[in-house]
Amino acid sequence: MKKIFHIKTQRSGLWTLALALATCVGLGMAAQPLEEIAKTKIAAAKVATDKTEAANKKVRELIVTQANAARSYSDTSRELAAAKKILAKSEASAKPAAEKKIKDIETKIAAIKKNKANIDNQLKAAREQYTGIRRASYPVVAAKAVAEKALAEKRLTDSKNHAKNTTKKASAAQAALKTAKANKIVADKSCKDCAAKAALSKKAIVGKKDAAKVAADKSAKEAEAKLAAAKKVIAEKNNAVKKAEKDLLAANAAAKKAKDQASAAAKNFSAKNSAAKIAEDTVKGSNLYIAVRAVDDAVKDKTSAQKAADKTSRAEAKAGKIYAAAKKVADKTSDEKAKAKAVAKATAAKSAWDKTVAANKSAQSAIAQKGKLITTLQDQLANELVKVEGGLKPMASSAWNYAKARHLMVRAGFGGTPAEVQALYEMGLHKAVAHFVEIYQQPVAGIEFDPARLRRSERWAARLPWDERQYITVKHRNPERRQQAEMRRWWLQRMAESPRPLQEKLTLFWHDHFAVQYQKRYRTYMLFKQNQLFRTYGVDNYGAMLRGVVHDPATISYLDNNVNYKGNGNENLGREILELFSMGEGGGYSEDDLREASRSLTGYNYDSWTGQFRFIASRHDNESKKILGSTGNWSGDDLVDIILRQPATAKYISGKLFKFLAHDAPYDETMEKMAEVMRYNSYDLRPVLKNLFLSEEFYNDKSMGSHIKGPVELAIGAIRDLGIKEVNYASIDAAVNQMGQMLFEPPNVAGWNEGRTWINAERILIRYNQMAKILEQNNVDLVDLLKNEKVDSSDKVVSQLVKACLVVKPDPDKCKALAEFLGKLPPQSEWEAKKNEINAKLRAVLVLLMSSPDSQLG
Amino acid sequence: MSKLTINTRREFLTQGLGLIGVGAALPYGLINTAMAGSKAEPGQRVTVILQLAGGHDALSALVPYGDPEYNKLRIETRINEKEVHKLDDYAGLHPNMKGIKAMHDEGRFAAIPGxxxxxxxxxHFTATDIWETAEHNPTRAMFGWVGKTCDSAFKGNRDPKLAIAVGAGKTPRALVGKEHxxxxxxxxxxxRYTGDRGQEARNKVFRKLNMAGKGGFSSNAxxxxxxxxxxxxxxDQIRKMAKEYKPKVDYPNTPLGRxxxxxxxxxxxxxxxxxxxTQLGGFDTHSGQRLNHDRLMLQLDEAITAFYQDLKAQKQDHRVLTMTMSEFGRRVKENGSRGTDHGAASALFLFGAGVKSGIHGKHPSLTDLQGGGGGSLKHTVxxxxxxxxxxxxxxxxKSxxxxGGKYPHIDCIA
Structure with a gap:
């Protein structure tokens, strides 16, 4: 373990360095040009890979050697067997020779065996060395990949710029050619003019005499000269055009080359980019692996230390007993001589005992140290995990305290007594979170419920006369209602007593999320099945749960999908599945998507007699549908797959979970980070919940004590906080119903709105009144709750009650008013004798305490 | 009345105090407690908002019986010409709106279609939020339109009873204002609080723990x-008033009636x-609409009629205006389960002596529709x-x- 840890620190140092350099490169801060950095990195990576390769080669060679040794062992063994056979058959005279041969072979075998063991050890060491070297090479290789990526990126930018410039040049050459051509046309024209003028002036000479002729000659000569000049200009312009044409060809070729280069650079960059990503991921994965192994090893280490400590502690006890016996003998002995002997014996026993005491002490402190190491390693592991899977920033274990343990107790569960909170606190952050999230490590509740598939009415009853119809209806309805009430009580009891409180808490959350009302169909059996669906997948996998919901008779019947037929659609389920159950309002789907989603759900029906899912193929729309950009003949199951592929889904579900479990105003970034974990784990919920319960954000001021408890949370919270035994769950059911939360009767498909909607002027009074009833009607033993606390004043009683029941502490003047109301109590030693009287007094204070605004928060 | 910024003596008191800078220093608790027992001034106007929750199919209440398109598109949910209480050649009221028809004839009922x-x-949820906040993007909005109205109309008046929702499981978002x-x-x-079990000593502590005038909106606490x-x-005051009240008529024993x-x-x-x-729920008539909607119209008619007869007998009707609202209407074409799916525009009804009787604004077209699927009515108002x-x-x-913007008035208030 220590070795691995050592390597890890060394490696993480290297990696930090590499990262720092990479950052410099990224920010363009490097004094060195990228090429040089890349060169260094490539060289370093080559050294590292060469080293890895060398180590690997050694391993390979040793494997061959090992195989050879094995072969020679088996050859020799065969030889031995043959020799033994010969010995058995040989005459007496030949026996000694044969025996000698056997002996020789046996000596040879021993040597081979020794050699083989030696090779085995070498191979093991070489393998370990190879693993270490290979791991150490990851960050170096990643640094190289990052540097190469940066270089490729720069080259890409450069070549893009170059291509841009050459393209510009090419178009300039094009323009120049155009100008040259235009110039040539102008020159052509002017030359033509000159030629015409020259011809005219030549003609003018004819018939002219003397002075006129001289003048005409002169002008003709001038015109000739001009023509000649113009011809020269044309030649020039022609040349210019030719040159421009040549230039253009060259420029175009250059531009093409530059473009090709740029596209090659882009290709190269994309290759380097993905290589860098893979290399970086490898580093992350390797770090995570090491962190996981480190925790495992440390735990094993601690277990063996614990075993050792058990031994030393037993030895200590034994030595202590021996000493005590020896001392007793020494004390009793009166004979001087014998006494001296006995005393000496006792002294020896004492020193032996002292030794064991010291040994045990050091063993115990070793355990404590190893425990601390585990905590550190677990913190590191949480951080490495976030680097790989994403998620919220983990809190350091050192920040863990009683108040945070209380917070976790209330949010991941419903609450707990001060003793339970203390125990949770002592587990430490990581173990405490695992205690809630790893539900399968806890026993099951063992509180069972088995609903009958009762019907509420008979179809044929409608044809009976009124009184007979009534009789039949009542006969069916009453047992159904009774078992519905029984189911509510059953669930409340599970919430209050299950050793897996998070499972029940999230079952409540999903019941609220995939809300269905009993009053639509009056079918307890179907609701029970749905409830079990949430219990099965609620802490497990959201995707599986969503698929279950699409096949869930309670959901199908509540949202009218049983009348969603091909060509005669009903959009109720299709709408809510997108709007409320998965992507959320504004999650990026359109009204068209919603209609198409409804079409995919046609034929998803249930059997009203058995209460089971049933697919009616003849009612399913088998035409093509286009949902969220994918087109095909989708079924409702395909719809679930399509929804799970949408990034919005994980974000919406994460946000809702965060609001329910942490606080109601998360940043967008927070929800996105949680969604990353959800997506990475294919909608597995436990990694998401673990990350949340370990996170800084879960324990910040915005979160702690900010949650307005729903009625069920309030009532179950009181039961768990006060450790009330023998609860009358019918009274709890009635109370939460009065407070506005009847289980299986959310107000509508959007569920209870949670948060501030639980509270209004009337509701707050009802909550106070109902909590008073619960506290008075159930056997709340506050004397028992406070028996381990020293409460010698009424102030202290109030503060202990606050500690037990409230997350938010009321103002001091309110506590004072409560203490004054309580008045002076007899000393605590007399409480047990006057239990009823004291309990009544304490309960009156508790009722008032639970009638304060602070008691509504958790 | 709208011209006055200070409506009552009491508001003058608090506002006036605010003006000279004392109100600001006066603890909220003191003002609040002072206001707790406050009474209405004579003639003070009252508005009742009646939410028809679920998306009301107004085509089945203000029936366009004279439109051939209506008779073509509505088969299972159709209300025939013979059944309606005709208001004119085009529209008539649902057969169960007998009392409301009488109110119309007396000049105390107005309808605004589309x-x-x-x-x-x-x-449902977002649309309700839009209606309640009067904001296009209600997720960003903090306050409701009634709350904002109270904030603007009764500035400085910290009476916690300015806006009350009766029969609500939760406080409607419409009512929540910055100060209110x-x-x-x-x-x-x-x-009422009963946890004191009628004992004065306990009640005293309860009052200390729940002192009026503390807190606000900033945190859940x-x-x-x-x-x-x-x-x-x-x-205490509200319970006493309701308990001691002797109505002059019998109210129907329905939630809305109560x-x-x-x-x-x-x-x-x-x-x-x-x-x-207050509200009447159940308007989300995806299936079996005719039966359910008939029942709802009966409940609405009986309750509203009793309410105004009672108010009239108590000589209070002149100061009470009632307005209905619903998050949306329903599609013009029926769905496959004898019902209608979510649509767009719906009608809105006003009751009381303060209204200008009759139909205001244009009926929405039954042929020029919006949206995909079966098509929804385009709004006219x-x-x-x-x-x-x-x-x-x-x-x-101040609307x-x-x-947060100027909207043209509908001439529906007398």
Missing amino acids: VGYPETNFS PGLSFSNPDSY DFIKMTAGNANASS NLKTIAALIASGLSTRIYH DFRSVYASVIDKWIGG ETAL
């Missing part, structure tokens, strides 16, 4: 403190409340125009401040 807004949202949290209870009998304080300050009876009791007893809110008319001409606030 009320909606651009880019209709078809989700809105009060709500389902039933005045249960609006503050919000609970404020709500608890308001409950502590108002529950809620309107409570509202009548509080109005007649002179509670200082300006705006009441923006719902904020109706709000603006009620705020400016009846409540006496421009409350609604």
